[in-house]
Amino acid sequence: MAPHMSAQAQTTRRGWNLSSSTPRARAARTLARGNARTHGAVGQRRLRALASRQTRRHSDTTSLVAARSSTTSIAQTSSESSDDSGESRSSTEAEAHTHWRNVAILVAGVMLTVNMHRSAFSSVAMVLQKDYAITTSQMGLLHSAQLWGYGAGQIPSGILADKIGGPLILFAGAFMWSVCTAFFPHVASWTNPFISMVILRILFGFFSAVALPATTATTSQVVPLARRATTISLIYASFNMGTVVGMAATPALTVTGGWSKSFELYGSIGMVWSAAALIFLFVTKAGMQKRLPKENAKANRGSRIQNTWKQLTSMSRGSILQILGLLWSHSVIGFGYFVLLSWVPTFLSSQVGMSSPRMLGLLSAVPFLTTAVLACFVGNIADYLIVKRKWAVSATRRLMMVFSTLGPALGLAMLAMTPTQATFAPLYALIALTVSMGFQAFNYPGFHAYVQDVAGPSGNAGLLLSVTNTGGVIFGAVGNLLTGVMVEKTGTFASVFWSSSALYVLSFFVWCTIMTGEELK
Incomplete structure (x- = not known):
């Protein structure tokens, strides 16, 4: 072995x-x-x-x-595979980043046109009164007629914006209200011009009712939370720039080519912009839902409203109280804003003695220009307090609303005391108007952002704003009617301005006592 x-x-x-x-x-x-x-x-x-x-x-x-x-x-x-998935996610996030910015730019352009069209009518009010023998109270009726249609379209606009999508409703409405603006001079030449103007003003108001609810729905659905206050403020800065353009340019265009040319020009601009926005929307429609930022995806999924009336009537007591507070606050905003928007040129002309159409237009535009400029900054301030300084969202909104209620109250009280016979009356009135309108800029990172905060992920931000804005429209319509009647009887705007100032003070107390910042249940 x-x-x-x-x-x-x-x-x-x-x-x-x-x-x-x-x-x-x-x-x-x-x-x-x-x-x-x-x-x-x-x-x-x-x-x-x-x-x-x-x-x-x-x-x-x-x-x-x-x-x-x-x-x-x-x-x-x-x-x-992981690398490919990461690249795909990065590509999707990049597309989402670009998409919401593009939509915001288009919305800002549309919001510019709506106030440009509104202020054009205010700028030619004195001319229309002279050409068609319209009394001051009848002019108040024409101003309020637009708000009748505006109020009637609020809740339907909010429901459609939440259900179908804010951008589509906004751009389609913009095209229709632009048609009404361009067509207005032709209606004014009919057999009964006053009745014809009332009807078309109602139609203009109805189609322009989509402006605020659809804008709120759009920013809620598309814009990231961290950039929401800034984006809202910039959109409404453009909104106020429309007033600046309308009030500054319309008198000059009226002198050179007649008031009808300004309406036709503004209407054409609105139709071209809204048509381009609709084309963009339909080209990118297939990918729109995929491009929404992550934190808004849940809100988008919940944007389909089932039985809206049941939702409104089944809310908790605290939520109903908050909605009433929002309704009151928006009513006061509407009263003050629409009265000034409609009657500033008339006030400066009849009470302060501004006779030059060009100078009247420029001075009327300055307060709204101040609002637009301030809006570019206050939104950034609100986002800075929330993101960088770690302020509570509700505390930030409340601070913004302190400025947006007490500031206009001060400015309107100053307007009520305007020394109409003094040589410095135009300068004094301009300063008071600038204070009144400038502090309105704080509404955008305050009131409007608050509405989206408390609406939460339900996707009903557009509906909620349409409900509160209905109150603002009703108060605005009543305010325009009362202004026409009171000015015709008293010959002065003082009582109108004192009343509006008192309403803003009440709004301050309502906001500080009722608005908790909790989501509506």
């Missing part, structure tokens, strides 16, 4: 691979057969067992290597 064991030890020591397919294995079998002949059947069986063990060991090693190779391949494939 000694020679056989020596051969086995030598074979094992050299580590020959006994797989049947290698030269070493064939040599080992040859040696084993030789030893088997020499040492008999027992040695042959032992060598076969050794060869079998070595073969199994080689097979296991080969399987392990193959398994490791397979695992490495899978890991590489998984890594590549």
